[in-house]
Amino acid sequence: MSDPINDLSRRGFLAGAPAAIGTAAPAVPIPASPHASHGIVILIDRNDPHVMGHAISYSANLSKHFASKRQTLPIEVVANGQGIDIFRADRSQLKEPLAAVRQMYPNIAFSMCASSKAIAEAKENITIQLIDGAQLVPFGIGRVAELQMKGWAYIHG
Template identity: 40%
Template structure:
């Protein structure tokens, strides 16, 4: 009879933990369903830190594709492309290899924002001896890397093309 009690205790624990896990998963699911009520808002940030047309073009095309996709679904989306270091050339009005498409994006995709690192901009301006012109609509943030961290901590999806 004593051995039956020893078997009953683990069986009881398994049942209790199983029920507790089921209740916990249902509570978590309920919380997610309430917080994810439409309209769903997608937030994506792209990092560009190289003076290379390939990642720049990937950031551009992927941003447009994301916005188009979520528009078709009737879901809101916000995208921000953050450039710092050598990637700041992406938003230079005088040298951007993707200037034409960025101007098109600014007009047709207001969901996509452009940001450049103010620290990098200042360093380049000091080195070149003049103000660096930026593509219209580009905003300057104090530090590109800090902007990436802030957006990720706020729940934005991070993409590095």
């Protein structure tokens, strides 16, 4: 079985990147940017480390691709349903790569579905903390639809 962290490193975008892990940031809704009429939204809706690793790799590679064309494009990775584990401080297997991506590519945002979080909290009888840099949106799939309606490209992780 492959190791998602090493798979990400082998893709090259984490080479030499710091691997600091921060503390969980306060979870606040991300307002829709009135100026961002073009961007890329990546949906993660499965608790599969391979899929999650690819989605994070996609975000970094897309950022590098557009930077090579002297363009900065907003990219948002949205975790919904079972995919919220990627941004959970207690469960994410990708904390270090996510921290590195956040530091290297400030145009990439991480969003977690607040509805999915509330369901998981009720089921597990715990309070879920988010990894550093992840924020809540009211409904993950609603966030994806909202961004698509603004002209953002959609990628399913």
